[in-house]
Amino acid sequence: MSFDFVDLFSGVGGFHGALSAMGGTGVLASEIDPFAAEVYDLNWGLKPEGDVVEVAAQAEVLVPEHALLAGGFPCQPFSKGGHQRGMSEIRGQMVNEILKILAVRKPAVVFLENVRNLAGPRQRPVWNAVIQGLREAGYRVPSEPAVFSPHLLPPQFGGSPQNRERVYILGTYVGVERARRETDVEPVLLAKPVAGWDPGRWSIADDVLQAGVEGAGVYSLQPDELEWVRVWNDFLQTVRPAKLPGFPMWSGYWHADASVDQAAPEWKQVFERKNITFYRDHRMAIDRWLRRNPQLRSFPASRQKLEWQAGDGPVRDLTKCLLHFRPSGIRAKQPTYAPALVAMAQTPVYGPLGRRLTPRETARLQGFPDWFDFGDQPDAKSYKQMGNAIHIGAAYYALKRHVAANHKDIARAEGGAELVAAVTNSPQYPEVRPKHA
Incomplete structure (x- = not known):
């Protein structure tokens, strides 16, 4: 029928x-x-x-x-x-x-x-x-x-x-x-x-990734992106609370003179206050990390922020996570299932391979078959269409x-x-x- x-x-x-x-x-x-x-x-x-x-x-x-x-x-x-x-x-x-x-x-x-x-x-x-x-x-x-x-x-x-x-x-x-x-x-x-x-049984590696794309330069992280990951990985190894914060970590508030912006929206004041407290609780380790990585302050503002959503396990390593370079910060998740694709330049990054997902892989995330043809258009349009x-x-x-x-x-x-x-x-x-x- x-x-x-x-x-x-x-x-x-x-x-x-x-x-x-x-x-x-x-x-x-x-x-x-x-x-x-x-x-x-x-x-x-x-x-x-x-x-x-x-x-x-x-x-x-x-x-x-x-x-x-x-x-x-x-x-x-x-x-x-x-x-x-x-x-x-x-x-x-x-x-x-x-x-x-x-x-x-x-x-x-x-x-x-x-x-x-x-x-x-x-x-x-x-x-x-x-x-x-x-x-x-x-x-x-x-x-x-x-x-x-x-x-x-x-x-x-x-x-x-x-x-x-x-x-x-x-x-x-x-x-x-x-x-x-x-x-x-x-x-x-x-x-x-x-x-x-x-x-939790999903696996980006097993259920999404294409074979033979490892090391493909066009999808690989660029030197500045690799540096963002390296610096924040150094943070994860240097500052080791029993549990990483569930709130966004904003390094701009990690200094002795930081204060809450009373003119900011209430939700932002809450995060500012939490970050100031976090800095005070871990000041020695954070200061040591900042001295070792002064280039952090030259990163784009959104790359001076980390959103750790990869759980409380012993592995704290961005290169083992699924990453998203978002306007709100670098977000890290377990490499099981991906966050929602969006029609913007926020293609997920598979940390173990140091590269972005390909258009074909984003199509798999959306349930499209592998014969689906994007034609000869630029990848940017394919990513947008999948988003x-x-x-x-x-x-x-x-x-x-x-x-x-x-x-x-x-x-x-x-x-x-x-x-x-x-x-x-x-x-x-x-x-x-x-x-x-």
Whole structure:
């Protein structure tokens, strides 16, 4: 069985990978970034339309009938990494374009994805507006968000070692009257491991790394980056409290005259106070480290900060960690699962090899198959596209859960019976197929 789907804000095709693996056929995609659209066409054989605003304005003409509408609508207005302007920013209103298309075509299922912060306290009015809009369009949706991450999904279900919490919104078309009334609906996903899986079993080395990339110069750390790692590793060997601080370590406050900035936000004052206390408690060792490494003060401000999140074990060595060179500092984690990829220059660094993950390795973190082709574009664009992508395995699992819980109502809608049959009969693992398969 097969079903037709529409893929809005399609990026390079994370939703397409999941839906086509279930037997779905993409009948329309929309992506405003021409580079992402080119990669989408290259891999899936479907050339995306451009601006979704124009698509929605001509929905009756441009948008074919379909059983499922998917969309990873722009997340920057809701992300903690942005200004969190929500619906007040034009990109935050893109969900309205989705609602326009739903009003015209009324597909059996709507499947949306966004950052975790969409349903956070600061954006709760935005979340409520999105949910209300979907109900007014006739879709039964839960009031509470379904938050999930692919690292909670075992490999046999299509999971991957990336801690990428996202909100999944899945709705079933039941008509406006029922959608308004049937609001006591449980989310189909819970933010906990699936089938007894232990996320600590993931391994970047075994589950992500490509063979034969060791020592590849283009991905290797540069001399200044190696020096940052060396100096902070010297700190870890010199200053040895029983437990390393869980708060960000800011070396700029490690001197005798440091004081709390009373004009700073309260959260920052808390970290300043903790760092001043930490310095006083370990002053002799820290001063010895600073005298040995005066070049620290010439590092970029963000590289004078360390965020140790690699646990309390005996091994305190950045070269054995997964590193992130973030605006907030150098973050170190155990090399089990990676933090969420972002659409910025923060590619994870695998410490044991002293190099960044390759675009292919970031694609593996997002559940994309190894045949996925980035074309001849620069790596920077591939990294950005993976940072913006939908995780294929998580999307696949979420839809299977939704269809299992709502199959009777889905089957009643136009094209819904085919959708239910295809998803129900699809395998447990998303066997993503090339466009010519």
